[in-house]
Amino acid sequence: MKKKKKVNAAILIIGNEILSGRTQDKNIAFLSNWLNLNCGITVLEVRIIPDVEKIIVKNVKLLSKEFNYVFTTGGIGPTHDDITAASISKAFRLKYQYNKEAFRILENYYGKENFNDGRKKMAKMPASTKLIYNPSSAAPGFITKNVFSLPGVPSILNSMIENCKKYLSKGLKVHSSTINIFTVESNISKQLSQIQKKYKKSVEIGSYPFFRLGKIGVSIVSRSTSKIKLNRVNKDLRKVIKSKKIKILTF
């Protein structure tokens, strides 16, 4: 069996509506979780940028070089502000043209008489891309080199994501484990730091305060590609928590 390696990705959210704060993004958390759980791919950077061609071109070029995969969301609809396909074509110096299969899918979906210019636009893509089929609203996403372009509407994106799987190299899955306790971070920061040092190469320990039932608590999240190391960290953490007589929550 070939040993799995770490595989990474970046997410590029294209859209003034997210950047302006008008719309709350939901795709980042979904994509990041899906990629890790289903493909062992770790998202290492996210960028949110406006619908401006030269900015999209610059970021696609840069991120596609730096990461194994790039996932773009948004800007693949029928209106004037949907410029993702044209911009990716420019980034890779590919022709921006009708994809024959996408054209047929959309013509069939809308019917010949209703297949207007706006709808036809959704079949225009960089040359020689692979399609990502769309079971909810027909208009396909597309894969250009290592860049996967998906729509911005979360429900449509979610319905398409499984169709990306066969094109992705699987990496090492990151396992995670959370311990929730009622205490303040500074009460355990010294011990956490010691445990993190002990496992600095294999486990990543994060500490996140929360408020619940009027009390302050901390979620300690450990993440590792090794379940064995994760269990060892958890044992060490539980020892510290016990010695300090802190209650572990089960929610």
Next chain:
Amino acid sequence: MKKKKKVNAAILIIGNEILSGRTQDKNIAFLSNWLNLNCGITVLEVRIIPDVEKIIVKNVKLLSKEFNYVFTTGGIGPTHDDITAASISKAFRLKYQYNKEAFRILENYYGKENFNDGRKKMAKMPASTKLIYNPSSAAPGFITKNVFSLPGVPSILNSMIENCKKYLSKGLKVHSSTINIFTVESNISKQLSQIQKKYKKSVEIGSYPFFRLGKIGVSIVSRSTSKIKLNRVNKDLRKVIKSKKIKILTF
């Protein structure tokens, strides 16, 4: 009266918990809205990066050069994974040291006997920063050059944001106006494109599909620093909508 100019900002979200999808970010939309409404500052880029020193250093350097302001969130607590202050010190080649005022504030808040090393860490900052006072949990944020560092917990960040105002140059506020209609984007994409061309220098028109009551709709969002131009665009939009006998929704 001095004529106001456009002022921009970038947001840098520092935190593995957002990047991994474990935590849903709430700070981007809040900060972007607050900056525009209260200060006329437009957010032009957002990045989400992991708790890794060299990545934080690189991004702080780059974004602080490219934008008028940078807002970082996360990584200013008492634990080992809170490395924002140390990283920003490195980015600007400033000493990472105790801020006397922050030290006094925290010592006073916790009491001398409970002021342990973790808590003291929250007083360590780049040399010669200005403090951003924190009415909810004492630990201050800080301003280094044009970089504003805030905590990651949304409720605490929200309580501190007004204390940033006096340090920010006000810019031109972007006004926005939304028309919600029951139709599909491709039914109006041609006309939208024409109106956008007519006002391409002054108004930015976006089109965003939505689902409601089992029907498909579109939100047309126009944004401009000029209320007059915005009204003109709205007039043109309403003409198109009327001519196509589309119903305008009032929610």
